[in-house]
Amino acid sequence: MTAATGHNIDRELERFNNRMVEHNLTPTWAYYPELVAMAPPVAYRPYLWKAGLLDRVVGTAGELVDLERGGERRSFEVVNPDLRHIHGTTHTLGAALQLVQPGEIAPPHRHLANAIRFIVKGRGSYTAVEGERLYMEERDLILTPTWMWHEHGNETEAPVVWVDALDYPFNKLMQLSFFQPGASEDAGSRPIGFTSSRVGLVRPTWTSYPDEIPNVTYKWEETANTLNALRDEEGSPYDGILLEYVNPIQEGSVLPTMACYAQLLRPGERCKAHRQTSSTIHYVLDGEGYSVINGVRFDWGPGDFFMIPPWAWHEHANPGGGDAVHFVISDTPIMTSLKLWREEPYPEGDGHQETAETFAPLTWS
Numbered sequence: 620m621t622a623a624t625g626h627n628i629d630r631e632l633e634r635f636n637n638r639m640v641e642h643n644l645t646p647t648w649a650y651y652p653e654l655v656a657m658a659p660p661v662a663y664r665p666y667l668w669k670a671g672l673l674d675r676v677v678g679t680a681g682e683l684v685d686l687e688r689g690g691e692r693r694s695f696e697v698v699n700p701d702l703r704h705i706h707g708t709t710h711t712l713g714a715a716l717q718l719v720q721p722g723e724i725a726p727p728h729r730h731l732a733n734a735i736r737f738i739v740k741g742r743g744s745y746t747a748v749e750g751e752r753l754y755m756e757e758r759d760l761i762l763t764p765t766w767m768w769h770e771h772g773n774e775t776e777a778p779v780v781w782v783d784a785l786d787y788p789f790n791k792l793m794q795l796s797f798f799q800p801g802a803s804e805d806a807g808s809r810p811i812g813f814t815s816s817r818v819g820l821v822r823p824t825w826t827s828y829p830d831e832i833p834n835v836t837y838k839w840e841e842t843a844n845t846l847n848a849l850r851d852e853e854g855s856p857y858d859g860i861l862l863e864y865v866n867p868i869q870e871g872s873v874l875p876t877m878a879c880y881a882q883l884l885r886p887g888e889r890c891k892a893h894r895q896t897s898s899t900i901h902y903v904l905d906g907e908g909y910s911v912i913n914g915v916r917f918d919w920g921p922g923d924f925f926m927i928p929p930w931a932w933h934e935h936a937n938p939g940g941g942d943a944v945h946f947v948i949s950d951t952p953i954m955t956s957l958k959l960w961r962e963e964p965y966p967e968g969d970g971h972q973e974t975a976e977t978f979a980p981l982t983w984s
């Protein structure tokens with residue numbers, strides 16, 4: 620073969636590849652390096668949103684957004700700049716802040732997306748699931764599993780703010796984003812106490828609870844007591860004292876697509892780096908510290924959100940003298956149930972990454 624012939628073949632092959640693409644065919648030989656990557660080519664970056672920015676937006680949304688005039692919920696998502704097209708905080712999960720003003724009722728609806736709610740401000744508002752009201756206090760966690768009717772009300776004198784997290788981006792990926800608005804009469808009529816009288820340590824003998832995921836409140840006081848009781852244990856080298864919220868009927872994660880955790884990083888604690896196939900969202904409750912994600916340092920404090928993409932090296936540190944506490948949401952159950960779960964410790968040196976730069980968060984400008 621002459622050089623000229625080789626050159627001609629290259630040109631012909633390139634033309635052939637391009638024509639294949641025009642005909643909606645993919646030449647695997649042209650994309651082979653991408654297809655056989657040793658690490659997944661994750662298409663989005665780690666990111667952090669500061670509390671100052673979020674507070675500002677909550678305040679203005681409270682003044683400008685009227686539930687009657689548009690939308691059933693006064694909420695906004697923390698959207699990864701690489702995932703705006705799917706409104707994702709990660710590729711599977713969306714986190715949002717929601718504000719319910721005194722006297723407001725957010726009408727019932729249901730959707731195929733699973734959701735959790737973690738209260739950050741205010742007490743005494745309620746969420747009703749299938750009509751059963753749960754009254755919520757700061758740092759309580761409640762669930763609205765797939766296709767369950769839910770509505771919210773704030774009968775108190777003060778605004779209530781909570782974190783919503785949904786598997787909505789995952790639903791969209793599955794092309795299964797069902798939603799149904801409803802009226803109060805649709806939304807179920809279970810009385811207060813319906814769940815607690817059926818899934819406690821004593822249970823009725825003549826009937827069983829009708830759902831797989833019970834409508835329980837995970838009270839913060841109990842979670843905080845458990846974190847404290849375990850604070851002198853060694854904990855995880857990668858996550859400190861990390862507790863998972865579990866389903867009291869079936870064990871396992873709280874929802875089929877989402878796991879929730881409470882994390883305590885003790886004064887001076889510096890965790891080692893690892894990476895996982897799950898994506899994770901952290902909401903900081905207490906303490907100032909930092910996490911290094913793929914070599915970039917993210918400084919965090921109370922009220923900040925940050926997220927970690929799949930297979931990103933990450934490590935957390937609490938250099939201060941007080942506790943750092945995070946509420947954490949991950950898509951781990953998707954990965955474990957589909958046998959996609961992998962985890963790896965950072966292989967180099969003392970298990971810590973070099974920090975190449977510090978993330979510059981946005982302020983409201």
Ligand SMILES: [Fe+2]
Pocket residue numbers: 728729730734769
């Ligand atoms: Fe909802």
Ligand SMILES: [Fe+2]
Pocket residue numbers: 857858893895933
């Ligand atoms: Fe981790």
